[in-house]
Amino acid sequence: MSTLLKVQGVHTFYGSIEALKGVDLEVGTGEIVTLIGANGAGKSTLLMTICGNPHPRGGRIYFEGEDITGRPTYEIIRRGIAQSPEGRRIFPRMTVLENLQMGSITARPGSFDTELERVLTLFPRLKERIGQRAGTMSGGEQQMLAIGRALMSQPKMLLLDEPSLGLAPLVVKQIFEVVKEINREQKMTIFMVEQNAYHALKLAHRAYVMVTGRITMSGTGAQLLADPEVRAAYLEGGH
Known part of the structure; x- marks a missing residue:
């Protein structure tokens, strides 16, 4: 499987506040990769940085092997990245x-x-x-x-930012089923940020955990779903 997206040592700032602190991750062609973490961890900032707004102050972002760091958003979109943003918009x-x-x-x-x-x-x-x-x-x-x-x-790659946010459980299930179908039928590569860790990890081929701007853990969706630390932080008290 080839690497479609590679994020390498990315640092992103809002003014003097460092939101992303050296993020490394990869998304392979045809994968569903999910990024989980608490509110304010920097998950949405990473998706926006991939799309070129804001630009990272350090590190590189590669898409299909090409360096897209610092490119304008319209150019990044034309290369084949689309985002469904948080809050729908x-x-x-x-x-x-x-x-x-x-x-x-x-x-x-x-x-x-x-x-x-x-x-x-x-x-x-x-x-x-x-x-x-x-x-x-x-x-x-x-x-x-x-x-x-x-x-x-x-x-070529769909970025989903909190697709289940504020939705009823039945609708959440429908949305995740469609995401799975898009991946299976269209071979669509999907990188998803999601607070509903249970559904996201069940769906994902691979997953990352972000804590205050850093990737702290990675593995298959099943591995993280079974990890005691992940369960205690994101899954206890119901799904």
């Missing part, structure tokens, strides 16, 4: 269809209809809501739209 006044059109801006010309059909097959609820303003939908539907919008760009 859909365009609330636009319809579902218009949101999906926005996601397809960097896709291959002539591919819109095929990709739209694929997304609406994955998320039948979006098909029902195709002409509805996105801001009037439920949280779960908006999360489906955020993921669908990212998929419309035909990415």
